[in-house]
Amino acid sequence: MARGRSAKSGQDVLVKSAEFVGWALGGLEREIAQTRERLAALNAHAVKLRARIGKATPPPPAAADAAGKASRRQRRRQMSADARERISSAMKKRWAERRKRQ
Numbered sequence: 001m002a003r004g005r006s007a008k009s010g011q012d013v014l015v016k017s018a019e020f021v022g023w024a025l026g027g028l029e030r031e032i033a034q035t036r037e038r039l040a041a042l043n044a045h046a047v048k049l050r051a052r053i054g055k056a057t058p059p060p061p062a063a064a065d066a067a068g069k070a071s072r073r074q075r076r077r078q079m080s081a082d083a084r085e086r087i088s089s090a091m092k093k094r095w096a097e098r099r100k101r102q
Helices: 010-053 061-075 081-101
Strands: none
Touching: none
16 A cells, blocks of 8 residues: 555545535535525516516416416316217227127
């Protein structure tokens, strides 16, 4: 072994690795916080600009998603009871014919 270097054990490597992971996570969390702050500032600026030109502010994303889902449900066609009965009897007839062939 070279002079001045100590032997590294597996435990030392794991401790160093855990430290690096901790530092990396800390850096990522700091970046996330800064990005959220920037986003909030940009949203506030957009609201001010919309107010200047007289446009209403759009709903928050969560409300927009809920409205989109609700409207999608409302746009679905409702099948009448008569139509459901016709489809049901046709399918029963098809399955009966299929069972006969087997």
